[in-house]
Amino acid sequence: MLPAIGRPWGVTASLRTTLAAIDLPDMTDATHLHQPWPEGLVRHYVAAGYWRGETFGELLHERAETCGGRIAVVGGATRWSYAELDRRASDIAAGLLARGLRRGDRVIVHLPNIPAFVSVVFGLFRAGLIPVYALPAHRIAEIGHFAVTGHARAYVCAGQYGGFDYGGLATTLQARCPWLEHVVVAQGDPGQHTALTEIERAGAGIDLPWSAAAAQDTAFLQASGGTTGLPKLIPRTHDDYIYTLRESARICGLTADSVFLCALPMAHNFPMSSPGFLGTLYAGGRVVLSPSPSPDVCFQLIAQERATFSSLVPPALLLWLEAARHGGHDLSSLRVIQVGGAKLIPEVARRVGPVLRVTLQQVFGMAEGLVNYTRLDDDEDTIIHTQGRPISPDDDILIVDEHDHPVAPGQPGHLLTRGPYTLRGYYNDPAANARAFTRDGHYRTGDIVRQTAEGYLVVEGRAGDHINRAGEKISAEEIEDHLLAHPRVFDAAVVSVPDAYLGERSCAFVIASDSEHPPRAVELKRWMRERGLAAFKVPDQIIFTPSFAATAALKTNRRALRAQLRAQLLQDGQTPSPGASP
Numbered sequence: 001m002l003p004a005i006g007r008p009w010g011v012t013a014s015l016r017t018t019l020a021a022i023d024l025p026d027m028t029d030a031t032h033l034h035q036p037w038p039e040g041l042v043r044h045y046v047a048a049g050y051w052r053g054e055t056f057g058e059l060l061h062e063r064a065e066t067c068g069g070r071i072a073v074v075g076g077a078t079r080w081s082y083a084e085l086d087r088r089a090s091d092i093a094a095g096l097l098a099r100g101l102r103r104g105d106r107v108i109v110h111l112p113n114i115p116a117f118v119s120v121v122f123g124l125f126r127a128g129l130i131p132v133y134a135l136p137a138h139r140i141a142e143i144g145h146f147a148v149t150g151h152a153r154a155y156v157c158a159g160q161y162g163g164f165d166y167g168g169l170a171t172t173l174q175a176r177c178p179w180l181e182h183v184v185v186a187q188g189d190p191g192q193h194t195a196l197t198e199i200e201r202a203g204a205g206i207d208l209p210w211s212a213a214a215a216q217d218t219a220f221l222q223a224s225g226g227t228t229g230l231p232k233l234i235p236r237t238h239d240d241y242i243y244t245l246r247e248s249a250r251i252c253g254l255t256a257d258s259v260f261l262c263a264l265p266m267a268h269n270f271p272m273s274s275p276g277f278l279g280t281l282y283a284g285g286r287v288v289l290s291p292s293p294s295p296d297v298c299f300q301l302i303a304q305e306r307a308t309f310s311s312l313v314p315p316a317l318l319l320w321l322e323a324a325r326h327g328g329h330d331l332s333s334l335r336v337i338q339v340g341g342a343k344l345i346p347e348v349a350r351r352v353g354p355v356l357r358v359t360l361q362q363v364f365g366m367a368e369g370l371v372n373y374t375r376l377d378d379d380e381d382t383i384i385h386t387q388g389r390p391i392s393p394d395d396d397i398l399i400v401d402e403h404d405h406p407v408a409p410g411q412p413g414h415l416l417t418r419g420p421y422t423l424r425g426y427y428n429d430p431a432a433n434a435r436a437f438t439r440d441g442h443y444r445t446g447d448i449v450r451q452t453a454e455g456y457l458v459v460e461g462r463a464g465d466h467i468n469r470a471g472e473k474i475s476a477e478e479i480e481d482h483l484l485a486h487p488r489v490f491d492a493a494v495v496s497v498p499d500a501y502l503g504e505r506s507c508a509f510v511i512a513s514d515s516e517h518p519p520r521a522v523e524l525k526r527w528m529r530e531r532g533l534a535a536f537k538v539p540d541q542i543i544f545t546p547s548f549a550a551t552a553a554l555k556t557n558r559r560a561l562r563a564q565l566r567a568q569l570l571q572d573g574q575t576p577s578p579g580a581s582p
């Protein structure tokens, strides 16, 4: 955590202080960054055939042996066969090891939807290096946090992309995190950093085992959407993640003929593994990368590549439905559209089949583990009104009240879960772990759900203070911390507000230090962007208020304060009060 981040250029000192303060992991066992499952359960998961001792490095090689000539990845003008992807992954693995990286080292992967994402992560898996996945929208605030908390030794990015200079971010990052020795630029001008092609050349022809990692090693660290503070790091093992790929591919009916249009940012857990691009490669199918979920781009790719399925968040689905009504695109290859990340309302769900001529599949999942799917042959009512049922018979689902007592069947409550692919602890974050897990190892998802008699889950909302903005999760606390760091802000509370397009948007209530001369909303927004915060986290709306009712008492209970402010906002019909910014 970076409690007081300070000014953009003051971050160096605070990162260093934080580094000194955090409990750096023991590097002698850097291949096990996860909290292990109890031994009895490990035996059970192996005996039940969930964990089969497979690793990503071996998996890709095995596919290259059996279907090497088939196309694995398409992106822009690039088309790689399984054999070519396998060769590139080996070269990258050997090239990175030759540079001095060692098994267990963390490498931040900050790449958009380009083929190099796939070759780089398989290269890392093969070398036993541990990717830390960052979203393209992340900026120095988040990447700095990953570099500190994950103690990353390398950063892989795409030079200039989408109008942002990731190479420049890398330079800043290295100045602040001296332990981050290596920067690799996968696409475009590498500037002062190392080009990926150079790493590939250095590794070409060097023989390595297909996997330096073991199946029960930590394979990667995924970023949580987060309910409190900055994103937490989610360790996943080869065994547990490959189990979800195998089962997801089966549940979603994938075969070697499946063509996945990857439209969401591929670092997200949903398009990565539910079944996503990794599940598609597991099945020997083809992954087509789209630079954006926009229908303009996606519809053309679907027609060109004969895509059979894709995964979307609800706002992107709305755009697809609208665009499809105008016709003129050949979407006849599409069989399934999956929707997840945020609640899909039944009125929209109902339109998917008739408009896109596909089967809708609802997916309710989390990077922490548990994933639920409606099944392709479920009746229409189930597909429209539920968010699916778990992947595994051993996904333990508990729905409880405020005191952790089970609610009556069918009643809403807090969803707790544990199972063969749900984490047992975040990496290097004892405070979060104390909050997020029960003594019995159940993960507190923060979701309010109810379960139907058939075992399907219906998401009713969130217990925690977070904003689910078009599937991007924003922690109210993280944004408040940034606002509170502004010299002219006395106090701040961030709440979610329903939004017809985004599902939810964020609204910050701010008490200015000098109520006569509050800062302007645009000024605060610009200031937050300059602090290097991902743009989706900058509040959509800022409302200045002279006080929070009963602040003194409520200061210790920000959750109650947020609830009160949110209620007030909704009651006022969401009309911005004086001083509000749109």
Ligand code: AMP
Pocket: 224, 225, 226, 269, 339, 340, 341, 342, 343, 344, 362, 363, 364, 365, 366, 367, 368, 387, 445, 446, 447, 459, 462, 468, 473
């Ligand atoms: P993350 O922490 O970014 O992995 O986000 C996981 C969270 O996204 C879940 O705990 C839910 O709050 C939300 N979520 C994911 N899928 C759905 C869905 N189909 N319906 C409602 N909420 C969802």
Ligand code: DBH
Pocket: 268, 269, 270, 273, 274, 340, 341, 342, 363, 364, 365, 366, 367, 368, 371
């Ligand atoms: O929102 C998510 O994180 C999510 C949604 C659907 C997810 O992680 C998943 C499926 O695997």
